[in-house]
Amino acid sequence: MIIVRIVGGLGNQMFQYAYAKSLQQKGFDVQIDISKFKTYKLHGGYHLDTYNIDIESAGFFDTFLALIKLKKNVKEKSLLFDDQLFRLSGNEFVKGYFQTEKYFSTIRAILLDQFTIKTELSNSTKKYSKAIHQHKNSCSLHIRRGDYITDEKANSIHGTCDLNYYAAAIKLINEKFENTHFFVFSDDIIWSKENLQLENATYIDHKTIPHEDMFLMSLCKHNITANSSFSWWGAWLNQHKNKTVIAPKKWFVSQENEVASKNWIQL
Numbered sequence: 001m002i003i004v005r006i007v008g009g010l011g012n013q014m015f016q017y018a019y020a021k022s023l024q025q026k027g028f029d030v031q032i033d034i035s036k037f038k039t040y041k042l043h044g045g046y047h048l049d050t051y052n053i054d055i056e057s058a059g060f061f062d063t064f065l066a067l068i069k070l071k072k073n074v075k076e077k078s079l080l081f082d083d084q085l086f087r088l089s090g091n092e093f094v095k096g097y098f099q100t101e102k103y104f105s106t107i108r109a110i111l112l113d114q115f116t117i118k119t120e121l122s123n124s125t126k127k128y129s130k131a132i133h134q135h136k137n138s139c140s141l142h143i144r145r146g147d148y149i150t151d152e153k154a155n156s157i158h159g160t161c162d163l164n165y166y167a168a169a170i171k172l173i174n175e176k177f178e179n180t181h182f183f184v185f186s187d188d189i190i191w192s193k194e195n196l197q198l199e200n201a202t203y204i205d206h207k208t209i210p211h212e213d214m215f216l217m218s219l220c221k222h223n224i225t226a227n228s229s230f231s232w233w234g235a236w237l238n239q240h241k242n243k244t245v246i247a248p249k250k251w252f253v254s255q256e257n258e259v260a261s262k263n264w265i266q267l
Contacts, residue, residue, distance in 0.1 A: 001029050002088060003058050005095045007036045010047040010210045011229025012097055017048055018111055019085070019098035020055055025107050028090055031058040050211045053114050079257035099229060100258040101236065115237060117211055124206040125216060128183070131202060132219045135181040139173050139222040141166065141198075142231035143186040161226050161248050163195060168267050169224045169246040170198060176244060183220055185213055185231070227251045232259065 004020040006013050017032065024030040034057050037046040076085065076096025081103065085094070098104075104111060121129070132138050143166070173180050182201040186192040189205050204213065210230070217223060217234025222244045225231035235245045245264040251257055260266050 001031065002090060003031050003033045003093045005033045005036065005093070006046070006048065007040060008097070009230065010214065011231075011233050012099075013046070013048050014115065014233050015098045015103075015229060016096070017053060017055065018104040018107075019096070021053075021110065021114070022104040022107055023086070023088070024055060025110070026086065028088065031056050033058050033093070047211055050117055050119055051115050052118050079255050079259070081258055099232075101261050102258065112237065112239065115233075117215060121212055121215075122206075122209060125209065125212040128202070128204060128206075128216050129219060132183060132216065135179075137177040137180040137222070138220040139177075139180050139182050139224060140217040140220040140231070140234060141170070141182050141184045141196075141201075141224040142217065142226045142228060142234065143184070143188065143192050143196075144226035144228040144230070145186065145188040145191060165248055165267055166196065166224065172246060172265070172267070173222060173224065173244065177222070180222070182224075183216065185217060185234075222246075235264070236261065 002023060004016055004023070006016050008016075020030050020032055032055050034046055072089070072092045074085070074088065074092045074094045076082065076098065079097070079099055081100050085096070085098075085103070088094075143161070170182070180200065182198055184192055184196065184198070184201055184203045187208070189203055193203055204216065214230060214234045214237070217231060218237035218239070220238065221240045223231065223235035223238055223246070225235050225245065225247045227248045227250065232247075235243075235247070238245070245261070247260040247264045247266055249266040251259045
């Protein structure tokens with residue numbers, strides 16, 4: 001048995017699940033551990049149960065026994081792909097973030113199927129979905145502020161994408177595509193409205209439901225991400241064949257990483 005710990009916001013949960021699913025597809029007996037969410041209340045708690053996932057969650061007691069019985073605790077050593085995390089004995093409790101598609105790009109079709117929402121969408125999400133489909137060229141744009149601004153530790157790790165990044169990304173999209181309409185997502189929508197110099201834009205201004213906002217991002221033909229796993233997944237789940245995705249080169253302040261997918265443009 002391999003147990004993969006799930007923790008963090010929705011985007012992080014999806015990276016961890018995707019790695020676990022890839023292990024399962026390689027023939028390992030896998031469960032996910034969601035016991036952290038008994039005390040972890042940031043980012044709205046556990047979200048994967050809104051999707052059509054099929055890896056079983058280990059119960060609290062099962063996880064406790066597993067930690068005693070399993071031969072080895074395995075922890076991701078860096079943000080770079082590590083093939084050793086696929087070379088397991090089958091008796092491990094694994095912790096990490098696995099923030100590169102190299103862990104799961106071969107099972108994309110499976111993940112696209114499993115990361116579909118199983119509950120009815122809210123009325124406001126249906127409204128924005130209709131608006132996105134009405135535009136020939138639509139592009140999501142995500143601005144992450146929140147704890148990246150207010151939490152000293154989060155800021156020291158991630159930093160924030162500045163307005164120069166967004167201006168360059170918008171310019172590139174407008175040069176590549178005619179009459180692009182931007183759909184702006186942010187945890188600080190007021191700041192975004194005040195600071196973005198953006199024509200042809202709809203600001204997604206409703207009570208945020210994380211998995212539904214990510215779904216709306218994925219409906220857009222193109223995506224401009226923040227240095228955020230949330231908009232990373234919005235772009236990765238975008239199934240438009242000729243999509244353009246723009247991501248920041250500097251995803252973390254100082255840590256080497258392979259977060260951006262190989263076909264994405266980094267600015």
